[in-house]
Amino acid sequence: MTVLVCAAALALGGCSERVSKEAVPAGKDSTRVTTSSITDVLARHTPRLMAIPGVVGTAQGEENGRPCVMVYVKQSGEAIERAIPSSLEGFPVRIQVSGPIGPHR
Numbered sequence: 001m002t003v004l005v006c007a008a009a010l011a012l013g014g015c016s017e018r019v020s021k022e023a024v025p026a027g028k029d030s031t032r033v034t035t036s037s038i039t040d041v042l043a044r045h046t047p048r049l050m051a052i053p054g055v056v057g058t059a060q061g062e063e064n065g066r067p068c069v070m071v072y073v074k075q076s077g078e079a080i081e082r083a084i085p086s087s088l089e090g091f092p093v094r095i096q097v098s099g100p101i102g103p104h105r
Helices: 002-011 038-050 078-083
Strands: 055-063 066-073 091-097
Touching: 038 055, 038 066, 055 091
Parallel strands: 066 091
Antiparallel strands: 055 066
């Protein structure tokens, strides 16, 4: 399922909003505008997000008609919410509790 979520993120690229190419530390916000698509932002930040304990996937989402970064987690909690930034290169980040993701048994 994690592969499916990541594949969906890559397939849904091509948005018109452009943002900064700078990496943003966890818990920080960046709103500089340049030429990166949300697909590029997801590609750059997914490995770091997936390294956060409890994160099980990332994808492109939509909020109020605009693209956002979805971060799927096993369960919510203060520690994981502090570890995940509120935005990445100008795109808002939304946390979605999905529970564990893995192969069906």
